[in-house]
Amino acid sequence: MERYSRNLNTLSQDEQVILSKSRVAVIGLGGLGGGVVEMLARIGVGALVLMDGDSFETSNLNRQILATEALVGHSKAGAARDRVGAVNRTVQVTAFHDFLDGQNADATVKGCDLAIDCLDSIEARFLLEDACRRAEIPLVSGAIAGTLGQVITIFPQDPGLTLIYGDRSSPRADGVEKEMGNLSYTPMLVAAIETSEAVKVLLNRGELLRNRLLIVDLMALSFDIVQLT
Secondary structure, three states: HHHHOOOOOOEHHHHHHHHHOEEEEOOOOOOOHHHHHHHHHHHHHOEEEEOOOOOHHHHHHHOOOOOOHHHOOOOOHHHHHHHHHHOOOOOEEEEOOOOOOOOOHHHHHHOEEEEOOOOOOOOHHHHHHHHHHEEEEEEEEEEEEEOEEEEEEEOOOOOOHHHHHOOOOOOOOOOOOHHHOOOOHHHHHHHHHHHHHHHHHOOOOOOOOOOOOEEEOOOEEEEEEEOOO
């Protein structure tokens, strides 16, 4: 347990064991997902399912912790797998160089205790939420744009993403993060909050952002929680 000695007292040994037996899916391995994977591996979550069909571009270097100059053009899923191996060899990793879709969503989250949404497409978020409902597991969802971020935790019986984005027929506004840009520190903060929510769900401990949306504006230095139901 020396690896996790600095976790202890904040976490109990029993809780550390629970994390070691947990399996978490991280969907999207860019700015948010890279940070989430790093923190889950370091805190000791025992098994990770990682998915992203994208490869690194030079524009990712400003903010994505997994991106290096040597990895431009290489798979984000492969980089995430290798990073976990370098940080914590005890973590079991299953990595998919695929984009989430209606054909693979159920299989991706099958057997997981929790999924974390680090996607940049609203439609893909809904696909992941649907798969989590069918698997009867919670979903932690985060999004960023510029210096803005949001996080919500959704259980299978909750209204979930419709409270934020409207129903499936509502107009979509994907790409806001491209219009506003992404700075290095926004995804790291939101990834930390997503990771914290995930750990609390796994340990059944603490106050969750369930049916509540955390909205962060780092330029205004405001942190607001909106009760959605």
